[in-house]
Amino acid sequence: MSSGGGGRRKKGGHEEHEEHVNHERWLVSYADMLTLLFVLFVVLFSMSSVDQKKFAELAAGLSEGFGASSAAFQGNVSNLDGAGQATNVVPIDPGVNPGSGGSGTAGMTKEQKEAVERAVQAASRAQASKDAQAATKEAEDLKKLENKIADQLEKNKLLGQVKFTIDRRGLVVTIVTNEVVFAGNRADLQAGGKKILDAIAPALVKLPNNIEVDGNTNQLKATTTFYPSGWELSAARASTTVRYLIDHGLAKGRMTAVGNSDTKPLIDPKDPRAVTMNRRVDVVVLTTLNPEQAALLPAAAGDDAKLHSGQTSEQAKTAAEAAEKAETGKTSTTTESTTTTTHD
Structure with missing residues (x-):
């Protein structure tokens, strides 16, 4: 039986109200975004440090927090010892620490460094050739x-x-x-x-x-x-x-x-x-x-x-x-000279 409240109904002696729209759900997404930004800044701050041990610890913690299968950290941190310290750590960033002044080949063997140098030189030669062709055209x-x-x-x-x-x-x-x-x-x-x-x-x-x-x-x-x-x-x-x-x-x-x-x-x-x-x-x-x-x-x-x-x-x-014509004549002369030398 309806009451005069219009928007209200009685059931079992209790009043039920219409469900109100939650206008504050955006706060959840906003909080998630802030959390992700915080994690990003922590990672960037850690990368600015040359201390690989602390960096590996951070990577292990983030990997555990986001899931052991996270692709961002797989293969970068190996087993932890009984005290929770990382052992046999492979550095996550193989490049240059912007603040360290390193060359980016630290930790490489002599053969690896030579391979990197050859690759860089080959890329430079290829670019130089491309630039020369463009200038000629x-x-x-x-x-x-x-x-x-x-x-x-x-x-x-x-x-x-x-x-x-x-x-x-x-x-x-x-x-x-x-x-x-x-x-x-x-x-x-x-x-x-x-x-x-x-x-x-x-x-x-x-x-x-x-x-x-x-x-x-x-x-x-x-x-x-x-x-x-x-x-x-x-x-x-x-x-x-x-x-x-x-x-x-x-x-x-x-x-x-x-x-x-x-x-x-x-x-x-x-x-x-x-x-x-x-x-x-x-x-x-x-x-x-x-x-x-x-x-x-x-x-x-x-x-x-x-x-x-x-x-x-x-x-x-x-x-x-x-x-x-001059180039053709020069080529013919060279060919003739080579033939004469062969006959001699």
């Missing part, structure tokens, strides 16, 4: 880009106004400003400078590489008329070049303008040509290699790592054919 791609730029410059009779080099940054396209690109003490592009950039821009538009434009002044201590110093003048010339390239299709996010004043001369300031050669703008196609691979770029580029005139695609093809 990048140098080849940068040379092809140079050929494309040179083709356009040659088409417009401007190839003599530009020099090239490959360094660890990538392909450097050097535009000697003189009075062709910028007037003295000014950062406004002249008609000649626009023609050069018009020839360079199409080859750069579709590249994935970022582009850095460096403005450089020569070493003369002449007073700058429109700028406080060579720093502002070189930065203004770099910025003007960047804006022009952006207006001709290059993405703004790929561009960087840098002003070097006279701190990065192209040639020795004592050289008579330095007055004109060091007054320049460098358009740098930045490499996508990592620093270790990029450091190998100059060696991979060979003679192209030095300042040189641009080589067109046709010139590159002719040079490659000549080199291949």
